[in-house]
Amino acid sequence: MTPLSTLNTHQTAIIETVIGENNHAMRLLALGFTPGSEVSLFKGSVLGGPRVFTVQGSRIALREYDAALIHVSVN
């Protein structure tokens, strides 16, 4: 298991767990980062900012801080 923030561009992984305090973890779950879902890195950061992930057919940008809370297993 590795944090989502370590994913390379176009690499795909399965979400295992979301850590972080209750409210924050819940928000990430509700955004679509649910255990069992497939996630991939669509784009690395623009100007060192957030990275864009594809999950459940949507594109969602996360800062490093949030991406580190999502743990995935790479296929």
Added chain:
Amino acid sequence: MCPSTNPVWIACIGYPNAGKTSVFNSLTHSNFKAVNYPGSTVQYNTATTSTATGITHWLDTPGVVTFSPGSDDERVTHDVLTNLSSIDAAAPQHPDLIVYVADAFQLERHLMGLKLLQSQGYPVVLMITRADLMRKYGGHIAIELLSELAQCPVFYVSSHKGSGLPSIDTLRNLIPNTPYKPLLFESESGWKASARWASMTVRKVLTPPVAKNELDRWILHPQLGGLLFVLIMGLFFFLIFLGAQPLMDGIDSGWLSLTELIRHSVPQSRWSSLLVDGLFANIGAVLIFTPQILLLFIATGILESTGYLARAAIIVDRPLSWLGLSGKSFVPLLSGSACAIPAILATRTLPNKTQRMITLWMIPLMPCSARIPVYGLLLALLFHGHPLRSAVGMVVIYAISISIAILIGKFISTRYKVPNNSFYIELPRWQIPYWPMIFKNGITQTVEFLKKAGPAILAISLLLWGLSQYPNTQNSWLAHIGQWVGPLFAPMGWDWRVGVAVLASFAAREVFVAVLASMLLISQAQLGVHLSNGAAPLLSTPSILGLIVFFMISMQCGSTLAVIKKETGSWKIPAAITVAYVGLAYLAAVAVVHIALLF
């Protein structure tokens, strides 16, 4: 409870960008703004309809990801669900029916929220939006099966046009006859259970669309993305100012002919001079800038509805993090370049108080539309009416204003502790703007601007005309006031008439142009200065630069202060902003004039 006789309450709930506002508009036949940016419905909108079966109260809520209150707009949605009577005393504690809006392209995520509400006991009707686009891209949703699996009525509606929507009476008949007692309690396990259900359901009902979304490869490109951003924003402002020119010329000559027509058709008297030189000249001086303001509102609407703003928020997130902010502050700051008031309301979407405070301090420094007439006049004087140079000058003014806002933002951020480092944003689909809505919104906002500016201009015109006419034109009260305040503006080399116009601009910035225009006409009789010769002798180049800098920084908008007071709960922040920005503007103007004099 019998829904056919009592008024009922129906709330629209959904994720950001699900299309709630469009559904709400179509159902209630009202016109609110449907936008693509998460959390655009910061204030909840309400409507009341009366049909054969009775009165229905409608509530549109801010889009939320979870139902726990984090930011101020999430609190509104939370209150509508759990404590509706706190929002409207006549309402029951919970809405009678939830219209849950989900986007066909985001079905799995959006079904999670539906399941969560249902599991808490809320009576829900599901509306899936963007049916037309889904069909266009070859996607399909088995509605009957979904309705069976979700155990609630499902409607499949097209974006904007609202086809597929049920009638109000059909919806009212779906209200359960027995009262319900929901228990809104979110938990991680609740969300996980909803996620499992949504994932299973989507597998059964959805044939995914084959839509390639290639634009993001360029727009969000690690290096090119930043360059494109600068290019798009630069073009945005440049085209507004250049594109408005022909329209402005048209209004200018039209208004002038009208003024002359009236001048010749009424007998010459003190009152005709009030009408023509006072009122007509003043109104015209501001009216001429309507095209720029209209284009600004329309262009912002286009950026918003295509989905670019959410991308821009990602691109500027890193630079904004230097100020303790995140990409979420981008939309309030950009709308501040049209008008500070909606921009300040938009800060409600920000996740914490620190970010709100920093953004609140920055917004009054954004180049709002009330400054456009002022800059327009000053640039015309500076460049002798050369339109291309003026457009470039305007873009430079905008760039400097934004730089000042960033520096002040940095200073403010050092005074607060920045709490956490989280930022997430979902990217809405790229969309072709829905033009009727964009033009309608643009016109509405421009009319609002004129309505707000109108009374101030009228009042100031009358006051100034009175002061300039009595006791007599040779030795008027206005001249006395001017001479009295003269020393205040002497360090900038501003003539007393300019000083009076600056003072009047504290009523509203755009009044400056109206007042200066009428002052030149007033003083024409006294000093023999002809407006047609240009105002060059009145204002030297350093003085013009000083005026531009003064207007960039100074806080001269009562409505903005009132809204900040309302949002922060006290006069402390608005008072501090006024003292700081007026003082800074004065010092900066003096400095700029003296530096410019060296060249």
